[in-house]
Amino acid sequence: METEFDITRPIYLQIVELIKVRAVREFYPPGSRVPSIRDMATEMKVNPNTVTRAYMELERDGFIFTKRGQGSFITEDKERMNKEKTDLASQATQLFISNIKGLGLSKIQLNEIFGQMKKELDVAEN
Amino acid sequence: METEFDITRPIYLQIVELIKVRAVREFYPPGSRVPSIRDMATEMKVNPNTVTRAYMELERDGFIFTKRGQGSFITEDKERMNKEKTDLASQATQLFISNIKGLGLSKIQLNEIFGQMKKELDVAEN
Amino acid sequence: METEFDITRPIYLQIVELIKVRAVREFYPPGSRVPSIRDMATEMKVNPNTVTRAYMELERDGFIFTKRGQGSFITEDKERMNKEKTDLASQATQLFISNIKGLGLSKIQLNEIFGQMKKELDVAEN
Amino acid sequence: METEFDITRPIYLQIVELIKVRAVREFYPPGSRVPSIRDMATEMKVNPNTVTRAYMELERDGFIFTKRGQGSFITEDKERMNKEKTDLASQATQLFISNIKGLGLSKIQLNEIFGQMKKELDVAEN
DNA sequence: GTGGTCTAGACCACA
DNA sequence: GTGGTCTAGACCACA
Numbered sequence: 001m002e003t004e005f006d007i008t009r010p011i012y013l014q015i016v017e018l019i020k021v022r023a024v025r026e027f028y029p030p031g032s033r034v035p036s037i038r039d040m041a042t043e044m045k046v047n048p049n050t051v052t053r054a055y056m057e058l059e060r061d062g063f064i065f066t067k068r069g070q071g072s073f074i075t076e077d078k079e080r081m082n083k084e085k086t087d088l089a090s091q092a093t094q095l096f097i098s099n100i101k102g103l104g105l106s107k108i109q110l111n112e113i114f115g116q117m118k119k120e121l122d123v124a125e126n
Numbered sequence: 127m128e129t130e131f132d133i134t135r136p137i138y139l140q141i142v143e144l145i146k147v148r149a150v151r152e153f154y155p156p157g158s159r160v161p162s163i164r165d166m167a168t169e170m171k172v173n174p175n176t177v178t179r180a181y182m183e184l185e186r187d188g189f190i191f192t193k194r195g196q197g198s199f200i201t202e203d204k205e206r207m208n209k210e211k212t213d214l215a216s217q218a219t220q221l222f223i224s225n226i227k228g229l230g231l232s233k234i235q236l237n238e239i240f241g242q243m244k245k246e247l248d249v250a251e252n
Numbered sequence: 253m254e255t256e257f258d259i260t261r262p263i264y265l266q267i268v269e270l271i272k273v274r275a276v277r278e279f280y281p282p283g284s285r286v287p288s289i290r291d292m293a294t295e296m297k298v299n300p301n302t303v304t305r306a307y308m309e310l311e312r313d314g315f316i317f318t319k320r321g322q323g324s325f326i327t328e329d330k331e332r333m334n335k336e337k338t339d340l341a342s343q344a345t346q347l348f349i350s351n352i353k354g355l356g357l358s359k360i361q362l363n364e365i366f367g368q369m370k371k372e373l374d375v376a377e378n
Numbered sequence: 379m380e381t382e383f384d385i386t387r388p389i390y391l392q393i394v395e396l397i398k399v400r401a402v403r404e405f406y407p408p409g410s411r412v413p414s415i416r417d418m419a420t421e422m423k424v425n426p427n428t429v430t431r432a433y434m435e436l437e438r439d440g441f442i443f444t445k446r447g448q449g450s451f452i453t454e455d456k457e458r459m460n461k462e463k464t465d466l467a468s469q470a471t472q473l474f475i476s477n478i479k480g481l482g483l484s485k486i487q488l489n490e491i492f493g494q495m496k497k498e499l500d501v502a503e504n
Numbered sequence: 505g506t507g508g509t510c511t512a513g514a515c516c517a518c519a
Numbered sequence: 520g521t522g523g524t525c526t527a528g529a530c531c532a533c534a
Contacts, residue, residue: 025228085229092225093239097246099218102151103211110249113219114240120223123236136509162521173511195518195521219361238527262524277480288506300524304507321506321533344477345450345491351470354403355463362501365471366492372475374490378391509531516524 011046015054020063023074024085030076035066137172141180146189149200150211156202156240261296265307272315275326275335282328286316389424393432398441401452403462408454412442 022028033126034040037055041048055072056062062080066072093123118124140226148154163181167174181198184190188206192198201207231239243249280347286292289307293300307324310316314332318324327333357365369375379431400406412418415433418427433450440458444450453459478491495501 025230085231086235089226089231089235089239092222093242095225096218096222097243098213099221100247103215104151105211105214105215107249109212109215109243110247112243114249115216116219117223118236118240121226121236123233123240136507165520171514175512176510178524179509180530181522193519194523197521264524277482284496290506299528299529302525304395304509305524307507314413318507319534320508323506324387337483341478341481341483341487341491345494347477348474349495350475352467352499355467356403357463357467359501361464361467362496362499365467366496366501368471370488370492373478373488375485375492506533507531508533509529511529512527514524514526516522518521518523 011044012050012053012057015040015046015051016057016061017046019054019058021088023063024081024088027117028074030074030078030081033071034072036071137170138176138179138183141166141170141172141177142187144184145180145184146210147214149189150207150214154200156200156204156207159197159199162197263296264302264305264309267292267296267298267303268309268313271306271310272336273340275315276333276340280326282326282333285323285325287325300323388437389422390428390431393418393422393424393429393438394435397436398462399466401441401458402424402466404486406452408456408459411449411451415450 019028019034023030028034034055035043037048037051040051044051047089055064055066059066059072062077063075063084064072100110100113145154145160149156154160160181161169163174163177166177170177179212181190181192184194185198188203189197189201189210226236226239260305271280271286275282280286286307287295289303291298293303301356307316307318311318311324315327315336316324317327352362362366383502397406397412401408406412413421413431415426415429418429422429433442433444437444440455441453441462442450443453478488483491
C-alpha cells in the first residue's frame with residue numbers, strides 16, 4: 001500500500017510537526033521541557049526509537065536543545081519560533097490555495113469564504 | 127498505533143475523495159467514464175476489492191452511476207456536482223481555519239495571508 | 253448458468269432479509285443485539301466478509317445500528333419496523349398473486365383458498 | 379456455500395416445476411410436445427443430462443409421456459392436470475400463509491390484503 | 505471480545 | 520472486456 005493519495009508520512013516526521021505545533025501554540029512554551037522520550041513514546045504508542053529520531057531531527061533543526069540527564073527543552077530563540085510560526089502559516093495557506101484552486105469557484109463564492117475566515121479568525125473587515 | 131498523528135483514513139475513502147476532486151475539477155467531466163475497477167486498482171496499487179468499495183460508496187452517494195459490463199460514469203446532475211464543489215471548498219476552509227487558529231498571528235500577518243490568497247486565486251481587491 | 257429458474261440471490265441479501273424477518277417477528281426484538289459477524293458467519297456457514305456486507309447494508313438502511321466493539325443492534329424506531337412489516341406483507345402478497353394468476357382457477361376454488369387463509373390467519377369471516 | 383437460507387434446489391427439480399407451470403397455464407397445452415431435451419438444455423443453459431433427469435421425473439410422475447423418436451408430450455389426462463393445478467395453488471397458499479403468519483398484522487391490515495388479492499384475481503366481493 | 509479494513513484471488517453475469 | 524459476489528485469512532482500533 002502506497003499511492004499518490006496515501007498521505008501518511010513517516011511517524012517520526014509527524015512527531016516533529018506535533019512538537020512544533022504545540023510549541024508555536026505555547027502548549028510547550030519557550031524554554032519548557034518537552035516530555036521524555038519514554039513518555040512521548042507511550043503517549044504516541046510508538047517505539048521509543050521513533051521518538052528519539054524525531055527529537056534528533058528537532059535538535060539538529062535548532063528547535064529543541066538537550067541537556068544530558070535533564071531532558072529536552074524548547075528553544076527560547078524568539079526569531080526561531082517566529083520563523084516556525086510563519087512556516088506553519090505558510091504551509092496552511094499553500095494547502096488551502098491548492099485545495100481551492102481549480103474548483104472553479106465564482107468570485108462571489110470566494111468572497112464569502114474570505115468573509116467566513118475573517119470572522120472566525122477575528123480579523124476586522126473595514 | 128492510533129494517535130492524533132495518524133492521519134491515515136481508509137484507502138477506499140481516499141479513493142472516494144480523489145474521484146470527487148477529479149470530477150469537480152472536470153478531469154472526469156460529467157457523464158464521462160471513470161477508470162475501470164481493475165485499472166484504478168492498478169493505478170492506486172491497491173486491491174480491486176478496495177476500489178470496488180470506493181465505487182460502491184460513490185454510487186450509493188449518487189456521485190457515479192454504474193452500467194453493468196460497461197463501467198461507471200460521473201453523474202450529470204449539476205446540482206449534485208455543485209453541492210460537491212461547495213463541500214470541498216468548505217472542508218478546505220475549515221481545515222485552513224483550524225490550522226491557522228491558535229498560532230497567534232497578528233492582524234497584519236493575517237492580512238498578508240489573505241492578500242496572497244486573493245492574488246493566487248484571482249480575486250480582485252477593491 | 254442464468255435461467256429464469258435461478259432464484260438464487262446474493263447471499264448477503266438473503267442474510268439481510270433473514271435479519272429483517274427475524275426482527276419483524278421479534279425473534280430479535282427492537283434494540284436487541286444481533287449475532288456478531290463471526291457468529292452469524294458460523295451459523296450461516298459463510299465467510300465473515302459476506303455477513304459484514306449484509307450488516308453494512310442493514311446499517312445503511314437504518315435497520316440496525318452498530319456500536320464499535322459492542323456489536324450491532326436492531327433499530328428501536330417503531331415507524332421503521334412497521335414499514336418493514338408492511339413491506340414483507342406486500343412482497344408476500346405480490347408473490348402469491350403472481351403464483352396464482354394464470355392458473356385459471358375457478359371462483360369457487362379461489363374462494364376456498366381465501367377461506368383457508370382466513371382460517372389459518374385467524375381472520376373471522378363475517 | 380449452503381445455508382438454511384439458500385433456497386436453491388436441484389436444477390432438475392426447477393425444470394420439473396417449470397414444465398408443470400407452463401403446462402397448467404397451457405403454454406404447453408395438453409397433448410402438445412414439449413421442447414426437445416437438447417432445445418430445453420440450450421434454453422436453460424444447462425447440461426442435457428440435467429434436462430433428461432427432469433423429463434424422467436416428469437414421465438415417472440405421469441405428467442409427460444415419451445414417444446421413441448418423436449419427443450415428449452404433455453399428458454392429456456384432465457384429472458391429472460387439475461390435480462397439478464390444485465397442488466400449485468396449494469403450495470402458493472401455504473407459502474403465503476407461512477410468510478404472513480407471525481408478522482402480527484392487524485385484522486384490518488389482513489382484510490386490506492385480501493381485498494387487494496380479490497381485486498387482482500378478479501374475484502368479485504359480494 | 506467487537507466491528508473495520510485490506511489483500512489475494514476465484515468465479516460469475518452482462519455486453 | 521465490465522462490474523458483482525464470495526472465500527480465506529490477515530491485521531487493526533475500540534472496549
